[in-house]
Amino acid sequence: MIGNWLDIGPVDQIAPGNARTLPVRGGAEIAVFHTLDGNFYALVNACPHKQGPLSQGIVHGTVVTCPLHNWNISLKTGEALGDDKGCVPTIPLKVDAGRIYLLREAVVGRRAA
Amino acid sequence: MNAPMSFEGAARPAGTRERLVVIGNGMAGCRAVEEILARDPARYAVTIFGAEPRVNYNRIMLSPVLAGEKTFDDIVINTAAWYQDNGIALVAGDPVVAIDREKQVVIAQSGRSEPYDRLLIATGSDPFIIPVPGHDLAGVVTFRDLDDVERMLAAAEKGAPDGGKGRAVVIGGGLLGLEAAHGLSLRGMQVTVVHLMPTLMERQLDEAAGWLLKAELERRGQTILTGGDTGEILGEGGHVTAVRLKDGRELPADIVVMAVGIRPATGLAKAAGLDVERGILVDDHMVTSDPAVLAVGECVQHRGACYGLVAPLWDMCRALADHATGAPSGYAGSVTSTKLKVSGIDLFSAGDFSGGDGAEDIVMRDAARGVYKRVVVKENRLVGAVLYGDTADGSWYFDLLKKGEDISDIREALIFGQAFASGGALADPNAAVAALSDDAEICGCNGVSKGAIVQTIREGACSLDAVRSQCKASASCGSCTGLVESLLALTLGDDVQSGPKSVCKCTSFTHDDVRRLIVEKELRAIPQILQELHWTTPDGCASCRPALNYYLLCAWPGEYEDDQKSRFVNERMHANIQKDGTYSVVPRMWGGITSPKDLRAIADVVEKYDAPMVKVTGGQRLDIFGIRKEDLPAVWADLNAAGMVSGHAYGKSLRTVKTCVGSEWCRFGTQDSTGLGVKIERMTWGSWMPHKFKIAVSGCPRNCAEATIKDFGVVCVDSGYELHVGGNGGIKVRATDLLCKVATEAEAMDVCAAFIQLYREQAHYLERTAPWIERVGLDHVKAGLFDTPDAVTRLAARFRHSQQFMQDDPWAKRAAGEDAELHQHLAEVRPLEFVS
Ligand code: SRM
Ligand SMILES: Cc1cc2nc3c(=O)[nH]c(=O)nc-3n(C[C@H](O)[C@H](O)[C@H](O)COP(=O)(O)OP(=O)(O)OC[C@H]3O[C@@H](n4cnc5c(N)ncnc54)[C@H](O)[C@@H]3O)c2cc1C
Ligand code: SF4
Ligand code: FES
Numbered sequence: 001m002i003g004n005w006l007d008i009g010p011v012d013q014i015a016p017g018n019a020r021t022l023p024v025r026g027g028a029e030i031a032v033f034h035t036l037d038g039n040f041y042a043l044v045n046a047c048p049h050k051q052g053p054l055s056q057g058i059v060h061g062t063v064v065t066c067p068l069h070n071w072n073i074s075l076k077t078g079e080a081l082g083d084d085k086g087c088v089p090t091i092p093l094k095v096d097a098g099r100i101y102l103l104r105e106a107v108v109g110r111r112a113a
Numbered sequence: 114m115n116a117p118m119s120f121e122g123a124a125r126p127a128g129t130r131e132r133l134v135v136i137g138n139g140m141a142g143c144r145a146v147e148e149i150l151a152r153d154p155a156r157y158a159v160t161i162f163g164a165e166p167r168v169n170y171n172r173i174m175l176s177p178v179l180a181g182e183k184t185f186d187d188i189v190i191n192t193a194a195w196y197q198d199n200g201i202a203l204v205a206g207d208p209v210v211a212i213d214r215e216k217q218v219v220i221a222q223s224g225r226s227e228p229y230d231r232l233l234i235a236t237g238s239d240p241f242i243i244p245v246p247g248h249d250l251a252g253v254v255t256f257r258d259l260d261d262v263e264r265m266l267a268a269a270e271k272g273a274p275d276g277g278k279g280r281a282v283v284i285g286g287g288l289l290g291l292e293a294a295h296g297l298s299l300r301g302m303q304v305t306v307v308h309l310m311p312t313l314m315e316r317q318l319d320e321a322a323g324w325l326l327k328a329e330l331e332r333r334g335q336t337i338l339t340g341g342d343t344g345e346i347l348g349e350g351g352h353v354t355a356v357r358l359k360d361g362r363e364l365p366a367d368i369v370v371m372a373v374g375i376r377p378a379t380g381l382a383k384a385a386g387l388d389v390e391r392g393i394l395v396d397d398h399m400v401t402s403d404p405a406v407l408a409v410g411e412c413v414q415h416r417g418a419c420y421g422l423v424a425p426l427w428d429m430c431r432a433l434a435d436h437a438t439g440a441p442s443g444y445a446g447s448v449t450s451t452k453l454k455v456s457g458i459d460l461f462s463a464g465d466f467s468g469g470d471g472a473e474d475i476v477m478r479d480a481a482r483g484v485y486k487r488v489v490v491k492e493n494r495l496v497g498a499v500l501y502g503d504t505a506d507g508s509w510y511f512d513l514l515k516k517g518e519d520i521s522d523i524r525e526a527l528i529f530g531q532a533f534a535s536g537g538a539l540a541d542p543n544a545a546v547a548a549l550s551d552d553a554e555i556c557g558c559n560g561v562s563k564g565a566i567v568q569t570i571r572e573g574a575c576s577l578d579a580v581r582s583q584c585k586a587s588a589s590c591g592s593c594t595g596l597v598e599s600l601l602a603l604t605l606g607d608d609v610q611s612g613p614k615s616v617c618k619c620t621s622f623t624h625d626d627v628r629r630l631i632v633e634k635e636l637r638a639i640p641q642i643l644q645e646l647h648w649t650t651p652d653g654c655a656s657c658r659p660a661l662n663y664y665l666l667c668a669w670p671g672e673y674e675d676d677q678k679s680r681f682v683n684e685r686m687h688a689n690i691q692k693d694g695t696y697s698v699v700p701r702m703w704g705g706i707t708s709p710k711d712l713r714a715i716a717d718v719v720e721k722y723d724a725p726m727v728k729v730t731g732g733q734r735l736d737i738f739g740i741r742k743e744d745l746p747a748v749w750a751d752l753n754a755a756g757m758v759s760g761h762a763y764g765k766s767l768r769t770v771k772t773c774v775g776s777e778w779c780r781f782g783t784q785d786s787t788g789l790g791v792k793i794e795r796m797t798w799g800s801w802m803p804h805k806f807k808i809a810v811s812g813c814p815r816n817c818a819e820a821t822i823k824d825f826g827v828v829c830v831d832s833g834y835e836l837h838v839g840g841n842g843g844i845k846v847r848a849t850d851l852l853c854k855v856a857t858e859a860e861a862m863d864v865c866a867a868f869i870q871l872y873r874e875q876a877h878y879l880e881r882t883a884p885w886i887e888r889v890g891l892d893h894v895k896a897g898l899f900d901t902p903d904a905v906t907r908l909a910a911r912f913r914h915s916q917q918f919m920q921d922d923p924w925a926k927r928a929a930g931e932d933a934e935l936h937q938h939l940a941e942v943r944p945l946e947f948v949s
C-alpha cells in the first residue's frame with residue numbers, strides 16, 4: 001500500500017491476547033490488538049453499538065468481545081458478527097522489522113464524532 | 114582466520130564467454146549457478162567469491178551437525194571437484210569488500226579484483242545481535258555458519274568451569290534458537306531458552322501448538338523462559354558468565370547463543386549505490402536497479418517481501434537462470450511453510466492461520482497421541498495449516514494451499530488427512546465409521562468396541578451422555594467423542610438427543626465434565642485443557658477462557674498462574690468499567706464501618722482526580738466514579754497509603770459483608786453482628802468464585818442487614834447464629850434457605866468457609882449460589898457439608914489454604930508498577946495542526 005506510515009513502536013509493547021490504545025489529538029482514539037496467533041490489527045477504539053472501548057475486551061481468534069455488552073467485533077473488518085449490525089473503521093497496519101506501522105492518513109484523517 | 118584459498122577451473126577458453134561474478138558461495142549463489150549451467154553451460158565464465166573458507170554446503174543441515182546426527186562431509190552440496198569440472202573459479206575465505214559499478218569490477222579483502230559483465234549478489238543474511246551490554250564478550254555466538262557450530266561444540270566439550278555440565282543460554286525461541294538449544298542439549302549442555310514472547314515460534318505457531326512444543330521441550334530437560342527480556346550479558350575476564358534478564362533473574366552461562374532474527378546482508382549493495390530497502394530491491398527476474406547486477410537469496414526484497422527459508426530461493430534461482438540465459442520467465446513470490454528440525458518433534462506450519470472473517474477453523478486434537486491439527490479454510494480454499502505431533506499430511510495441505518484448490522468436496526474429511534479425504538466414500542466421516550468392523554475398538558480408555566456401543570444405543574441410549582453412563586464409551590478422556598457421535602447418528606438418525614449444555618460452542622464437554630477432568634487428569638494450563646479435552650477452536654472464546662481460568666485457579670491454589678488475558682475487563686483492571694470507558698473505584702470498608710481517616714482519604718482522591726461523583730452503594734461503602742484508566746494506579750496508591758484495599762466490586766469474588774449495628778448499640782441486638790461481619794470479611798476477601806458472592810450479618814431476626822437475600826446470611830439469635838444460604842436480591846429475588854444453626858462465632862465462620870469452598874469447587878462458572886442450589890438441591894449442599902463428620906473442617910481448611918494466595922491486594926501491585934502497560938497508552942498522536 002502506498003502512503004505514509006506512522007511508526008508506533010516495537011511489537012513487544014503489546015502482549016499477545018492484549019490491546020493497547022493510541023489517543024489522537026483532535027481525532028478518534030485507536031486500539032491496536034495483538035492476537036494469540038501473533039497478528040496485529042488496529043480499529044477505532046469505539047464499539048459500533050454504544051462506543052464501548054474495544055481495547056478492553058477479551059480477544060479470541062481475530063475477534064474482540066466488547067466489554068460493555070458483549071458484541072463480537074471482527075478485528076479484520078471492524079464488522080459486528082452474528083446477529084448484531086454495525087461496523088467500526090479499521091486502520092491499515094503493517095509490521096516491519098519488529099515495529100508496528102499505521103497508515104497515517106487513516107489515523108489523523110479521522111475526526112472525533 | 115583461515116588463509117584465502119582458491120583453485121581455478123581447469124580448461125576455460127577465456128575471452129569467449131561473458132564473465133559472471135557471484136558474491137556469496139552459499140545456498141542461493143551456488144544454486145543460481147547450477148541452474149544457469151543446466152540451461153547453457155557454455156555461456157558464462159563463472160567466478161564465485163565466498164567469505165567462508167570452504168566449499169558450498171547445505172546451511173539448513175548445520176542443525177543436525179550440531180546435534181551430532183550428521184558430519185560436515187555429509188552436508189557438502191558442491192565438492193571441490195564440482196567447481197573444477199564446471200570451470201568455476203572459487204575464491205573462498207576472501208570476502209568481497211567493494212563493487213565498482215562504473216568499471217564493473219569487484220574488489221576482495223585480499224586486494225584481488227575481478228571484472229564482470231554480470232554480477233550476482235547472493236550474500237544471504239547477517240544474524241541480528243541485540244545491542245545489550247556484554248553482547249561482544251567472548252562466548253556470545255550466533256548460529257549461521259560452520260564456525261558458529263564449531264564454537265558451540267567447543268563450549269559443550271569444555272563444560273562448566275567447575276567441571277560440571279556446561280550451561281548454555283539461547284536467546285530467541287524461534288526455529289533457529291530451538292534447533293541450537295536441541296543440539297546443545299544433545300551435546301550434554303544444560304540449556305535455557307529465553308524468549309521474549311509468551312509462546313515459542315509465535316510467528317509460525319498458534320498458542321496451542323506453541324504450548325505443546327514448550328511442554329515437550331521442558332519434558333526433555335530444557336528450561337524455557339517465555340516472556341523473558343534480556344537486559345545484560347555479564348562476563349569475567351572478557352568471557353561470558355551469565356545473562357541477566359530485565360526482571361533481575363540471572364542465568365549462569367558458559368555460552369550464549371543469540372538467535373533473535375536475521376537481517377538481509379545489504380551493506381555491499383548499499384555502498385555500491387543500488388536501491389536497497391530492507392533487502393536489495395529486485396524485479397521479477399532478480400535484476401537490481403542496475404541491469405548488469407542481479408541479486409538472489411535472503412539478501413533481496415521482492416515485491417515487498419524478504420524470505421528466510423530456502424524454498425523461495427529455489428524459485429528465485431529458476432527465474433534468475435531463465436533470465437540470464439535469455440528465456441525470461443519471472444518470479445511471482447512464494448508461499449512458505451516451516452518445519453522444525455528437532456528429532457522426535459513433528460511440527461509443520463504454513464500460510465495464514467490468523468482465522469477471522471469468512472475463515473473457518475477446523476481443529477482436531479488427539480490427546481492420547483499428542484496430536485494437534487488445525488486447518489483454516491476460506492471461501493472453500495485452504496489458507497493455512499498448523500500441525501503438531503503428526504505432520505504426515507503437511508505437504509499435502511501445503512500443496513492444496515499453494516494451488517488454491519477448491520476443497521468443498523473434501524471439506525468434511527479434510528482434517529483427517531489425505532488418506533481419508535481422497536478415499537471417495539470415506540470422505541464422509543460417518544461413512545468411515547460405518548465401514549469399521551463391529552469389534553473395532555472405539556474407546557481406548559475403557560476398551561469398548563463399536564459393536565458394544567451400537568448395542569447400547571439400540572437398547573435405548575439416545576444421547577452422548579446416556580452412552581457414556583451406560584457403557585462408559587467416551588466417559589474418560591473423551592477423545593472418541595466424535596466417533597461415538599457418529600455412531601449415534603448412524604444408528605438413530607434424527608432421533609439423537611442432545612445432552613446437557615456444554616461449556617460453550619468450542620467443546621462438547623459440560624462444566625461438570627471439565628471441572629472433574631481438570632482434577633483427574635491434573636490439567637494445569639488453559640492450552641493443556643484445550644488440547645487434552647479436544648477443544649474444537651484453537652484458543653477458545655470469551656465464554657470458555659474465563660471459566661477455565663477460574664476452574665484452574667480453584668483446582669490448583671498457589672500453583673496456577675492467573676491468565677490475565679482470559680479475564681473480563683473489570684477483573685483485569687480491578688475496577689468497574691463505565692459506559693463512557695472510565696472506571697469506578699470502590700475501596701473495601703470492612704463490614705460497612707468507616708473512619709475519619711478513610712473518609713478523608715476518599716475525599717482527597719475525589720478532589721485530586723476530579724471524580725465527577727462519589728456515591729454510597731447498596732453494599733454499605735463508597736463508590737468513586739469517572740476515573741481514567743491511566744489514573745487508576747495513582748488512585749490506588751493514595752488509597753493504599755491510607756490503609757484501604759480493593760473492594761472487588763468488579764469481581765466474580767467476595768463483594769461485601771453487610772452488617773447492622775448489633776448488640777454493641779442496638780437495643781434489640783443479640784450478638785455482635787458488626788464484629789462478626791468484619792471477621793468474616795477479613796476471612797473471605799480476595800477469594801475468586803464462580804460468580805459474585807455477598808454476605809450479611811444481622812443482629813436479630815428484624816434482619817436490618819437483609820441477610821436472607823444474600824449468598825450467605827447470618828441472623829443472630831439469643832442462642833447463637835442461624836446460617837442461611839442461596840439468597841439473591843437481584844434479577845430474580847430468592848430468599849435464603851436455612852442451612853443450620855450453630856452456637857458460636859467460630860462455628861459460624863467455619864461453616865461459612867466450608868460453604869463457600871463447596872460452592873467454589875462445584876458450581877458452574879457464572880452461576881450464583883441461588884441458581885446453583887436450585888439446580889443441585891439444598892439436600893445436596895447439606896449432604897456435602899454434614900454427611901461426613903469432618904467435611905466442614907476439611908472444606909474450610911481448603912478454603913483457608915487457597916486464601917493464603919488470594920489475599921494480596923491487587924491494587925498494591927498495580928500501584929507498585931505491575932502490568933503498567935494496561936494503564937498506559939502506546940503513544941499519543943498529535944497531528945501538526947494541533948501542536949501549539
Ligand atoms: C454500585 C452498585 C449500585 C449502587 O450504586 O449502590 C451496583 C452497581 C452495579 N451492579 Fe449491582 N450494584 C450494587 C449493589 C447491588 C445489590 C445490592 C447489594 O449488594 O446489597 C444487588 C442485589 C443483591 C444481589 O446481588 O443479590 C445488585 C445486583 C446486581 C445484579 C443482579 C445479580 C443477580 O444475581 O441477579 C447485577 C448483574 C450481574 O451481576 O450480572 C449487578 C451488576 C452491577 C454492575 C456491576 C453492572 C455492570 O456489570 O457494570 C454495576 C456496576 C456499577 C459500578 O461501576 O460500580 N448488580 N447490585 C452497588 C455496589 C455494591 C458494592 O458496594 O459493591
Ligand atoms: C542453522 C540453520 C538452519 C536452517 N534451517 C532451515 C530450514 O530448516 N529450512 C529452511 O528453509 N531454511 C533454513 N535455514 C535458512 C537457510 O539456510 C537460508 O534461507 C539459506 O541458506 C539462504 O541462502 P542464501 O544463499 O541467501 O544465504 P547463505 O546460505 O547464507 O549464503 C550467503 C553466503 O554469502 C557469503 N557472503 C556474505 N557476504 C559476502 C561477501 N561480501 N563476500 C563473499 N561472500 C559473502 C556468506 O559467507 C554465505 O556463505 C536455516 C539456516 C540456518 C543458519
Ligand atoms: S441497577 Fe442496573 S443501572 Fe443500576 S447500577 Fe445496577 S446494573 Fe447499573
Ligand atoms: S458498546 Fe460494545 S456491545 Fe455495547
